[in-house]
Amino acid sequence: MSKIKVNNVYKIFGTRATQALTMSRAGASKDEVLANTNCTVGLKDVSLEINQGQIFVIMGLSGSGKSTLVRHFNGLIQPSAGEILIDGTDVAKLNDAGLRDLRRHKVSMVFQGFGLMPHKTTLENAAFALLTRGEKKEASLEQARIWLERVGLKGYEQKYPDELSGGMKQRVGLARALAANTDVILMDEAFSALDPLIRAEMQDQLLELQKSLHKTIVFITHDLDEALHIGSEIAILYNGELVQVGKPKEILEKPANDYVRRFVEKRVAKEMT
Amino acid sequence: MKKTAVKIMLAAGLLASATLVGTQAQQNSPSKYCAAGNTVKFAGISWESGQFITEVLRNILEKGYGCKTEVIIGSTTVTETALINGDLHVWAEEWEGFNDIVIKGVKDGKAKLVGKILQGGTVEGWFVPRYLVEGDSARGIKALAPDLKSVSDLAKYKDLFKDDENPNMSRLLGCVSGWVCDKTNDGKLTAYKLNSMYQQFRPGSQAALDASVASAFQQGKPILFYYWAPTSLLGKYDVIQLKEPKYNAKCYELEKANDPKACASATPSATLRINLNADFAKSDAALTRFFGKTSFSLNQLQKAILRISEDKISASDAAMDFLKNQKATWSKWVPAGVAQKLEASMMK
Amino acid sequence: MFLNLSITDPINNFVTWLVSHYGEFFHGITLFLLHYFLIPLELALRWIPPWAVLIALGLLGFHATKRFLPTFLFVACAYLIGCFGLWDKLMLTLALMMVSTFLCVLIGIPLGILTSKSNRLRSIVLPVLDVMQTMPGFVYLIPVLMLFNLGKVPAIFATIIYALPPLIRLTDLGIRQVDADTKEAAAAFGTSPWQMLIGVELPLARPSIMAGINQTIMMALAMVVVASMIGARGLGEDVLEGINTLNVGKGSQAGIAVVILAIIIDRISQAYGMEARQRRLLNGKR
Known part of the structure; x- marks a missing residue:
């Protein structure tokens, strides 16, 4: 059953978006559009389907549009055209109140730069989503405490973010998203800023948690290893266009084009050394 | 209080900002001093009423008595000292009893206060x-x-x-x-x-x-x-x-002294006078007599000050206004001949 | 070469018109400010015995700085002002400054928030602030005085005109400088604009805003002498009298009292500008 459905989404950055959109739809390349309209095509005709309870990885190099795409899922960025359906509701059509409701109850997010509030304690940060949606303070803090313990941060409740290491900060970020208890969690390069060891540890922890939680997780990364390790399905973006979607195995065995093939080959080369 | 409040600073000694000359035939002047071709030197005063009185006196001297006049600007201290030393002749609005230099100058016989230029005093x-x-x-x-x-x-x-x-x-x-x-x-x-x-x-x-x-x-x-x-x-x-x-x-x-036992009294009125260099006063009885008779009503002075401060006209224009419109006042200060001459010059 | 233009008369006529038609209205504002803010505050400050004020200052100083030496110096310096025989005037100046600062905060912080949200409003407000800061005080002092009657109220208005701009600027700047990623993270959890402002932007802009308040207080104190020129009693009165009578000693004594007051308030408000945690760290290191 599909939880998230993306239909023909375009995203144009720039003032002459309508004109650029028309050109792009007619098949003009990113460079042509830029030359003619001074607009950047961020996403071009992207369609995907993400099933309930899976970890769906969106992969691509920087500039491929993956972070842009994920921000469409909770309305941080609005599409220039197309629709993003979550449980059948088009996010692009929601008003401010509707968007707030979506973010408070349905979709939470973990950020590459952690996005913690520097003036709040670990506990308050973990409870941020709950407090924001207006739940009672005591109950919220209690929930936050439970989730901090689950991600391994018991005893750090009263610390401030600048007193924590990178890995610990991201655990707070994760606890914050998990405490929100939303069906969907967006993870935008959540582990990319961490040391390789910590990163592997976090990946395992995520998989471990997912076993019991069955969230729909959209995971953004530029690292194929990470994608293969945690993804039950992988989508590959290149220059704002979707190139391939498939199970990890399909990606490895049947790369859809040279771009994907280079990714895969690089990985093989790395393993051989 | 005004004298200390408003002063024009002067670098050192006297800076002459010279002006003007009477063109009348001096020989005919009823003033001995002017008939000899001398210039009557006035102290420049910084406040409006002083400027106005100075200009009235100068106009009468030039147009009525056929004198040459000049205004020398300086701080009060500098011009008062210069007057006592004989470098200046006329200080047109002297607050009697306010300036120690003048008090001493009068006592030493070097300065002479004449006239009561403001009827009723300040x-x-x-x-x-x-x-x-x-x-x-x-x-x-x-x-x-x-x-x-x-x-x-x-x-x-x-x-x-x-x-x-x-x-x-x-x-x-x-x-x-x-x-x-x-x-x-x-x-x-x-x-x-x-x-x-x-x-x-x-x-x-x-x-x-x-x-x-x-x-x-x-x-x-x-x-x-x-x-x-x-x-x-x-x-x-x-x-x-x-x-x-x-x-x-x-x-x-x-x-x-704001003494708690103070008894009731109004503030005394200060007398406004014209301060003349004693030698100059002695040498020219006609002019001294004229200065001694000079006298304005409070209303006349207020009006002149108002015109200078509000309408922004020059002190000399205010003086001309006064001479044209208040003949009844100034004609009492001068002999008939001088008055005629003065009037004739203004007709032109 | 130049056209003969002058705005003298229109402005003069406007002020006269304002005074003669709306004098009562402005007088009402004067009475309101006097009776509900200034007079009660002044009465209170002058009624409290000086030793109580000194103790309160000590407590406040220690609460702010958490250190003994500065606290002791604050109290000692305030005591010195009392020794100069200026206690009563100190309280008058303090009351005037507190009311001015309170009004500045009341106006400045909301305005700073609004300008940080709207570039258009900002482009209108900033030039106005430039005018407020650079216009020579006496230009607006006299009309303000004619409208609000001689005394403390025009002094408060003049002080606000002069001391308000840094608070608006620094509030605006502080909010604009809040990290975009932090704000995005907060938004991603569905914060309302109000939650964003109260829970994220204002706390993170706090050092900047407190610096603004500090600046405002300092500038308000710098206006004390100017305020006394329009009849506001207090320490400025002695400075002015010192100037008018060439009594350099008297002027200096009152001047020193103003400086002491400024330093005490500056140190205390700066200490509060730091977050509690920052202060703890700072003290831990010492």
Whole structure:
């Protein structure tokens, strides 16, 4: 059953978006559009389907549009055209109140730069989503405490973010998203800023948690290893266009084009050394 | 108080800013000094009334007596000293008894004070707007204090002058902090037994004092304020001066010190005179006689000051105005021949 | 070469018109401010015995700085002002400054928030602030005085005109400088604009805003002498009298009292500008 459905989404950055959109739809390349309209095509005709309870990885190099795409899922960025359906509701059509409701109850997010509030304690940060949606303070803090313990941060409740290491900060970020208890969690390069060891540890922890939680997780990364390790399905973006979607195995065995093939080959080369 | 407040600074000694010359045939001059071809040198004065009087005197000397004149600008101290030394001849508005250099100069016989240029002398005291006492039907202002004539009536009308900042007291808008009048006003409030009802409010600067008087008049509101004349402000607004008990030297000294035992006395009027270099005065009886007769009414001086400060006309234009319109006044100061000459020159 | 233009008369006429038609209205504002803010505050400050004020200052100083030496110096310096015989005037100046600062905060912080949200409003407000800061005080002092009557109220308005701009600027700047990623993270959890402002932007802009308040207080104190020129009583009165009578000693004594007051308030408000945690760290290190 599909939880998230993306239909023909375009995203144009720039003032002459309508004109650029028309050109792009007619098949003009990113460079042509830029030359003619001074607009950047961020996403071009992207369609995907993400099933309930899976970890769906969106992969691509920087500039491929993956972070842009994920921000469409909770309305941080609005599409220039197309629709993003979550449980059948088009996010692009929601008003401010509707968007707030979506973010408070349905979709939470973990950020590459952690996005913690520097003036709040670990506990308050973990409870941020709950407090924001207006739940009672005591109950919220209690929930936050439970989730901090689950991600391994018991005893750090009263610390401030600048007193924590990178890995610990991201655990707070994760606890914050998990405490929100939303069906969907967006993870935008959540582990990319961490040391390789910590990163592997976090990946395992995520998989471990997912076993019991069955969230729909959209995971953004530029690292194929990470994608293969945690993804039950992988989508590959290149220059704002979707190139391939498939199970990890399909990606490895049947790369859809040279771009994907280079990714895969690089990985093989790395393993051989 | 004005003399210390307003001074023009001068670098050193005398800086001559020269002016002008009479072109009349000097031989015909009734003045011996001018007939000999000499130039009468005036001290430049920084305030409006002094400038006005200087210009009136100069015009009469030039056009009536056929003299050459010149104005030398300098600080009060510098020009007074120069006058005593004989470098200058005429100081046109001298506040008698205010300047130690002049007091000593007179005593030593080097300077001579002549005339009483302001009829009745200077005025200093407490004022209220005329509309407050008499009303002003044109502006729709009722007479709120019809019986307010002297300081002894203030107790009765204390509610009119309520101090916003201290509602139990009434406000006498007083004297700029640090001026002599500051203490005198407090002393007077004690002496007039008003200090339980009124307190002096110090405006902090003359600009502030003037502005609040102006504001009250524009709104037609009651105001009780300290002021002095001749000044442009009293020329501009129609005021009534509250009567005070007669000047009493001893009482006034106590008031000046804000002594709690002060007795009632008005501020003495200062006499405005013309200060002449003694040698110059001796050498020219005709001119000395003229200077001795010079005398303006307070109203005339106020008007002139007002024209200079408000209409921004020059002191010499104000002087010409006066000479053209107030012949009845100045013709008494000079012999008939001089008056004729002067008038003839103005006809041109 | 130049056209003969002058705005003298229109401005003069406008002020006269304002004074004669709306004098009562402005007088009402004066009375309101006096009776509900200034006079009660002044009465209270002058009624409290000086030793109680000194103790309160000590407690406040220690609460702010958490250190003994500065606290002791604050109290000692305030005591010194009392020794100069200026206690009463100190309280008057303090009351005036507190009311001015309170009004500045009341106006400045909301305005700073609004300008940080709207570039258009900002482009209108900033030039106005430039005018407020550079216009020579006496230009607006006299009309303000004519409208609000001589005394403390015009002094408060003049002080606000002069001391408000840094608070608006620094509030605006502080909010604009809040990290965009932090704000995005907060938004991603569905914060309302109000939650964003109260929970994220204002706390993170706090050092900047406190610096603004500090600046405002300092500038308000710098206006004390100017305020006394329009009849506001207090320490400025003595400075002015010192100037008018060439009594350099008297002027200096009152001047020193103003400086002491400024330093005490500056140190205390700066200490509060730091977050509690920052202060703890700072003290831990010492």
